[in-house]
Amino acid sequence: MPELALRVNGEQRSLEVEDRTLLVHALRDGLGLTGTHVGCDTSQCGACTVLIDGRSAKSCTILAIQADGSNVTTIEGLAQNGELHPVQQGFWDEHGLQCGYCTPGMILSAVNLLKDTPNPTEQQIRAGIAGNFCRCTGYQHIVNAIQNAATRLDARNSAPDARR
Amino acid sequence: MASTPVLPKLVGTRVKRREDPRLIQGRATYVDDVKIAGMQHIAFKRCDIAHGRIRSVDVTAAAAMEGVEAVFTGAQIATMLEPLPIATPFPSPPHRAVAVDVVRYAGEPVAVVRQLLEPDRSVGAPQLAAVDFPPGRRTSRSRVTAENSWFARSRPSIASLA
Numbered sequence: 001m002p003e004l005a006l007r008v009n010g011e012q013r014s015l016e017v018e019d020r021t022l023l024v025h026a027l028r029d030g031l032g033l034t035g036t037h038v039g040c041d042t043s044q045c046g047a048c049t050v051l052i053d054g055r056s057a058k059s060c061t062i063l064a065i066q067a068d069g070s071n072v073t074t075i076e077g078l079a080q081n082g083e084l085h086p087v088q089q090g091f092w093d094e095h096g097l098q099c100g101y102c103t104p105g106m107i108l109s110a111v112n113l114l115k116d117t118p119n120p121t122e123q124q125i126r127a128g129i130a131g132n133f134c135r136c137t138g139y140q141h142i143v144n145a146i147q148n149a150a151t152r153l154d155a156r157n158s159a160p161d162a163r164r
Numbered sequence: 165m166a167s168t169p170v171l172p173k174l175v176g177t178r179v180k181r182r183e184d185p186r187l188i189q190g191r192a193t194y195v196d197d198v199k200i201a202g203m204q205h206i207a208f209k210r211c212d213i214a215h216g217r218i219r220s221v222d223v224t225a226a227a228a229m230e231g232v233e234a235v236f237t238g239a240q241i242a243t244m245l246e247p248l249p250i251a252t253p254f255p256s257p258p259h260r261a262v263a264v265d266v267v268r269y270a271g272e273p274v275a276v277v278r279q280l281l282e283p284d285r286s287v288g289a290p291q292l293a294a295v296d297f298p299p300g301r302r303t304s305r306s307r308v309t310a311e312n313s314w315f316a317r318s319r320p321s322i323a324s325l326a
Contacts, residue, residue, distance in 0.1 A: 034197035035190015075190035088188040092180060100187030107188065 004064050008033070009077025017064040024048045026064035027074060035075040035104050039133070046132035049105035050074050056112035058131070075104035078111070086152035087111050087145075096145030098136035106132045110146045114153055120146070202280075204233055209275035211267045218265050221275055234278040238262040241276065 005014040008031060015030040027033045027050070036059060039047030048060040051073035078085040087110045090096065097103040106129060113120060113128035120128060125146050126139070134142060186192045209226075223235040238260060247258035262273045 028197075029199075032199075033190070034193075037194070038196065075188075079189055084185075084188070091188050092184045095181065097184065097187055100183070100192055101194065103187055104190050 002065050004030075004068050006067050006069060007071045009073060019063070019065065021064045022060055023050070023062040023064045023067050023072075024059040026067075027059060027072070030064075033074050033076055037101055037104060039101065039105075044131075044133065045102070046105045046109060046129075047102050049108045049132065051108055051112065054112075054115070056109050073108070075107060078107065085111070086156065087114065087149040090145040090147075090149030090152060091142075094141050094145040094148050096137065096142045102132060102134040102136075106134065106142060110149060113146070114150055118154065118157075119150055122147075204278055204280055207277045207279060208262075208273040209277065210271045211263070211274050212270055213267065214270045216267055218263060218267060218274065223275055226275070226277055231280045232277055233280065236262070236276045236278070238264040238274060 001016045001018055003014060004017045004026060005012070007013070008027070013031060015026065017026050017030060021030075024036055024038055027036050028038070036050055037047040038060060039045035040060075043058055043061045046058060048058050049056050050059045051057070052062070052067060053071050054073075078088060084092070085107075087107050091103065091107060096106075109129050109132050113125065117124055117128065122143055125143050129139075129142065129146070183192075218238070221237045221239075223237060226232060227235045241262040242260060242264050245261055247260055250256045250259055257268075262276055267274065
């Protein structure tokens with residue numbers, strides 16, 4: 001069985017996987033990182049979204065061995081030193097979640113979106129999360145949360161001691 | 165007598181949810197996140213035709229596979245489970261969790277495998293439960309008669325109008 005070696009949330013990890021093991025299952029079952037969710041069988045819902053080398057990707061549609069040697073960020077790795085990421089903070093402030101099942105994937109998609117488009121219009125936000133389904137909220141508060149996060153990130157990046 | 169009004173503390177204020185911190189950090193526990201040593205899983209064999217009568221279900225190959233604890237056919241499940249309650253006043257056929265003699269939609273379960281491995285890591289045990297359907301599926305063009313329709317049988321007056 002192949003041995004997978006990769007960085008997950010800043011830590012070097014290695015585990016045995018089958019050729020056919022999906023990345024989402026390697027993360028959930030192999031590494032115990034259950035914050036990444038499986039929501040469909042069809043690559044549509046986005047609940048499995050993680051960042052691979054900084055870019056959002058649906059981990060249900062990637063074989064674990066394809067991520068060998070890469071840098072993966074899951075929802076568990078977003079908060080740093082006990083401090084919530086601005087996108088996480090935005091979701092909390094703006095009631096951007098109800099059951100929370102889509103939320104990790106939604107947050108990571110938003111992180112990528114805001115990296116590419118720091119001041120998105122509402123339309124750009126909706127397009128940016130088009131790969132993430134939510135059954136609870138109707139998306140409006142999710143959009144508000146991402147706008148809230150965009151403002152926070154903007155303020156943070158223009159502060160004198162800005163850190164990205 | 166004048167007295168100071170008691171003002172509500174929360175009404176009209178913005179109240180942040182208490183459950184959000186664990187939900188936004190991936191620290192919540194959903195059912196699939198529960199892992200107990202020795203935990204078993206079930207996987208379903210589902211039919212791939214829209215409608216038909218089940219002639220037989222052969223589960224011997226599936227039951228013999230490594231990691232498979234047990235395989236149940238619809239007939240076995242029927243001895244343990246009543247038909248699912250359907251909350252409607254209208255006539256409805258019995259809805260079995262696992263089909264016994266008729267399948268009514270593509271994807272209806274016809275057998276259940278209980279196994280130690282996670283279903284995604286199964287060795288295909290559900291695929292080995294062989295289901296035998298007699299030929300002659302009803303198409304949408306066939307007439308609904310008492311012979312081929314549960315509904316028509318339950319409402320003889322309607323069947324006679326067909």
